Amino acid sequence: MKIGILLDSSSAYVNGEFNSKLIDVLPLHLIVNDESDFLETDESIKNNNLSEEVKSDKRKSTSQASPGELMIKYDEMLKKYDHIIHISIPENLSSMMQTAFLVTSESPYKGNVTVIKHSMAANALKYLALKFEEMINNGITDLSLFQKEAELMENNAFLALVPSNLQTLARGGRAKMVIFKLLKIVKAKVSIQWGKKPKKIGISRTYGSLIEKTISAITKEFKDEFKLFLLYREEVSKKITSTVIDYLKSNKIEYSKENLSLVFPWHAGSDTIALIAIKKDLLPKSVMDEK
Structure with missing residues (x-):
């Protein structure tokens, strides 16, 4: 049986990345002022200057691919594969x-299509x-082994989201209980562990201290048996990324830098960053071998 894999653009997967031959991507939608609707593709982001648009005060929202768009993608892939495994953005997003x-x-x-049940997000899906x-x-x-593998990785993965704008994240309706409790903290930054039930990791006025709390939470859970990924977009403030990278380097913490889907800063603010830690023995060889 020939099996193909479908992701959506929230995974930040780029076609052909890691020499992959079996993975395809379904773009999500980025919406401005409830009117202008753009697909989250590299071409659309560049042509419509969306990397700059994310910094504007305009109302921004996202939308899933429609049932029709999903069926078209399934039909396209089933011409090539006998079966599709679909790893979607999670239900709480x-x-x-x-x-x-x-x-x-x-x-x-x-x-003919297996949809994986999970609560992971961002590049962890990739x-x-x-x-x-x-x-x-x-x-x-x-096919049951793929669901079991997803559950195993979910139980051994840690996603920390550091939003730059809690107000916009709250308007998006995500993790309401956590975010609403934090909205009164105007000047502080917060790190949120994203999962089935998002929860606060730490609060601080400086990114250095916040990253320290986040790394402490990761090492407490995984000791030193994890691979760390630092996720952000190029438009993020250089002061923020330098602070985070300097902390990681000064503490001799190895990491891989990767791009973050625009879906996340679209909801959480243009300077949003994320950290993902996954136990090393669960990652594919192609990811572990990456320098």
Whole structure:
């Protein structure tokens, strides 16, 4: 059985990355002032100057791919593959996963598409997809094993989101209980552990102190058995990224820098950054070998 893997653009996966042959991407939508609707693709971001638009005071929101767009992508992939494994943005960030379950509950997709149930987000989905590709290349076709692998990675992954604007994040309706409790803290920054139930990691007035608290939480959970990824976009303040990188280097903490999907700063502010830690023995060889 030939199996393909579908991600959405929130994963920050770039077609062909890590020499992948089996992964495809479904773009999500970036919306300005409830009127202008743009696909989250590199071409659209560049042509419409969305990296600068994210800094504006205009109302910004996101939208899942429509059922029609999803069906078109499924149809396209099923011409090439016997089966699709779909790893969607999680339910606490979007309705995309619910839409995928609905669409795949009926013919012609029932039995031909497997939607993975999980609560991971951002680039962690890319690493999971690459792990799935490694499994497929090793001859694994038992679909239940892919769900088990997703659950294993979710239980051994840590995503810390550091939003630069809690007000815009709250307006997006994400993690309301955590965010609303923090809105009164005007000048402080907060690190949020994103998962099935997002929770506060720490609060500080400086990024250095905040990253220290975040790394402390990661090492407490994983000791030194994790690989760390620092995620941000190029438009993030150089002062912020320098502070974070200087802390990591001064404490001899190895990390890989990767791009963050525009979906996250679109909701959480233009200077939003994230840290992801995943246990080393769960990552695919292609990611572990990356320098």
